[in-house]
Amino acid sequence: MNSERVAAIVGVAESGLGKASGKNVLQLQAQAAKAALDDAGLTKDDVDALFTAGNWAWAPTLMLAEYLGINPKYTDSTNIGGSSFEAHVGHAAAGIKAGLFNVALITYGSTNRTNPINVSYSNPLTGQYERPFGLPGTVGSYALAAQRHMYEYGTTSEQLAEIAVATRKWASLNEKAYKREPIEISDVLNSRLIAEPLHLLDCCLVTDGGGAVIVASKEVASNLKKSPVWILGHGESQSHHTISNMPDLTVTSARESGAAAFEMAGVTHDEIDVAEIYDSFTITVLLTLESLGFCKPGEGGAFVSGQRTAPGGAFPMNTNGGGLSYCHPGMYGIFLLIEGVRQLRNECGERQVKDAEIALVHGTGGVLSSTSTVILGRD
Amino acid sequence: MVQKIQDTIDEESRPFWDGLKKNELMIQQCDDCAKHIFYPRSICPHCFSDNISWKQSNGRGAIYSYTTIHQAFGPFKDDVPFVAALVDLDEGVRMLTRIVGEREQIAINKRVKVTFHQLKDDLVLPYFELE
Numbered sequence: 001m002n003s004e005r006v007a008a009i010v011g012v013a014e015s016g017l018g019k020a021s022g023k024n025v026l027q028l029q030a031q032a033a034k035a036a037l038d039d040a041g042l043t044k045d046d047v048d049a050l051f052t053a054g055n056w057a058w059a060p061t062l063m064l065a066e067y068l069g070i071n072p073k074y075t076d077s078t079n080i081g082g083s084s085f086e087a088h089v090g091h092a093a094a095g096i097k098a099g100l101f102n103v104a105l106i107t108y109g110s111t112n113r114t115n116p117i118n119v120s121y122s123n124p125l126t127g128q129y130e131r132p133f134g135l136p137g138t139v140g141s142y143a144l145a146a147q148r149h150m151y152e153y154g155t156t157s158e159q160l161a162e163i164a165v166a167t168r169k170w171a172s173l174n175e176k177a178y179k180r181e182p183i184e185i186s187d188v189l190n191s192r193l194i195a196e197p198l199h200l201l202d203c204c205l206v207t208d209g210g211g212a213v214i215v216a217s218k219e220v221a222s223n224l225k226k227s228p229v230w231i232l233g234h235g236e237s238q239s240h241h242t243i244s245n246m247p248d249l250t251v252t253s254a255r256e257s258g259a260a261a262f263e264m265a266g267v268t269h270d271e272i273d274v275a276e277i278y279d280s281f282t283i284t285v286l287l288t289l290e291s292l293g294f295c296k297p298g299e300g301g302a303f304v305s306g307q308r309t310a311p312g313g314a315f316p317m318n319t320n321g322g323g324l325s326y327c328h329p330g331m332y333g334i335f336l337l338i339e340g341v342r343q344l345r346n347e348c349g350e351r352q353v354k355d356a357e358i359a360l361v362h363g364t365g366g367v368l369s370s371t372s373t374v375i376l377g378r379d
Numbered sequence: 380m381v382q383k384i385q386d387t388i389d390e391e392s393r394p395f396w397d398g399l400k401k402n403e404l405m406i407q408q409c410d411d412c413a414k415h416i417f418y419p420r421s422i423c424p425h426c427f428s429d430n431i432s433w434k435q436s437n438g439r440g441a442i443y444s445y446t447t448i449h450q451a452f453g454p455f456k457d458d459v460p461f462v463a464a465l466v467d468l469d470e471g472v473r474m475l476t477r478i479v480g481e482r483e484q485i486a487i488n489k490r491v492k493v494t495f496h497q498l499k500d501d502l503v504l505p506y507f508e509l510e
Contacts, residue, residue, distance in 0.1 A: 124387070126418055128384055128388070129417075129418040129475070134451050134454075134455030134458055134461065135446075135463040136450065136452055139450075140463055143446035144444040144445070144446050144463070144464075144465060147487070148443070148444040151487040193447075194449055195450070196447040196448075197446075198446075242418075243475065244465055249465075
């Protein structure tokens with residue numbers, strides 16, 4: 001790797017995973033922020049930049065900063081869906097490199113399971129050309145992509161199920177995971193169809209949960225109680241908003257965000273020891289692996305077959321149990337970062353990937369609309 | 380609550396929705412680069428020209444992808460199972476729609492033609508059926 005070490009992740013924490021009955025999104029973010037600052041050995045007064053994404057306020061960083069009692073001199077509430085937090089890490093690293101601030105707090109909170117924000121079925125602006133047809137926006141769009149991938153490459157439901165089964169094996173090693181009982185490929189195939197070809201067990205969980213990540217400058221990061229996890233490279237891209245405007249349903253903008261992150265980090269695919277890849281659905285992972293270049297277009301099915309991504313497999317992936325089995329509160333991206341950092345800190349106990357030095361963390365947002373890739377490394 | 384499409388219609392989208400009521404599928408074409416445009420907008424996403432004209436699509440195309448929906452939400456939950464699809468019109472634009480007719484016959488790349496589906500509240504949607 002040849003990346004300049006400018007910024008590092010120095011603290012991570014989750015809060016309220018699973019069901020957080022009675023809690024609100026500010027509470028979950030405050031709890032995660034406090035725990036992440038403790039993890040870093042910093043206090044709220046060290047925070048001079050605040051990042052969050054959510055649709056719980058018209059100006060979320062204003063509301064959150066007031067609630068937390070901090071006065072950031074830099075804020076960013078970029079919302080590109082589930083990949084927002086990988087983008088925030090990139091933005092924070094860029095801001096630190098520009099000398100604008102030293103310690104960025106990135107948070108997320110959701111009560112998607114116990115107190116979901118009402119979906120109004122409104123048809124705002126460009127939504128008027130899609131909503132009236134009744135496609136359940138997220139799962140329906142990913143189903144359209146899966147069907148097209150199967151048509152072009154002969155990908156099978158069994159291959160998609162391999163991802164769900166392997167991810168559940170990781171979850172069984174993580175006491176924080178929401179679903180831990182083992183499943184087999186037949187369980188996935190026999191679960192009810194939601195939007196063909198996707199079954200219930202091809203789909204992520206719906207849970208509550210909060211998370212926080214602290215990004216600090218090299219100067220701050222070098223003097224803390226835990227070893228820094230360096231941000232070696234990052235990249236961000238987007239290709240569409242509505243699914244009808246996705247140019248090719250089998251290729252995501254991971255192709256661009258991944259290439260940018262690899263180039264900045266100066267690492268090769270072979271050097272990635274552990275991958276945390278957004279798994280809103282099994283097909284999300286398969287498309288992402290191809291678009292990131294871990295295999296060729298159309299070879300994603302073969303790549304994940306034979307439980308290659310499971311514990312003990314050649315390609316350790318989604319080691320906390322993923323959005324499929326650990327938690328998924330709506331915008332899951334922050335939890336990918338948390339797990340990537342813990343793996344590089346050797347904090348993962350039973351599920352620890354031995355000698356992990358470099359992690360790839362990749363978020364996908366919207367309906368395969370946005371992607372953001374972060375490559376992390378330890379000293 | 381379900382917001383009525385009528386409440387969303389504005390100057391930019393009205394020709395599309397009005398066309399459907401006359402059983403015409405209206406799309407746009409850029410007067411400068413000649414590319415077709417859907418959904419309607421005031422500037423060409425290809426060349427950024429603001430010389431845009433409306434024209435009637437021939438209403439024919441091919442299925443790019445489709446999915447049979449078994450769980451839907453809100454006003455659509457009793458429609459299941461139904462087939463949602465992306466259709467590539469012959470003019471070169473793609474739209475989200477539904478495919479009606481025999482579900483077993485539906486497949487990617489099959490030819491389809493528009494069929495106008497009257498909803499009860501004075502709204503017509505462009506669905507497609509196999510040719």
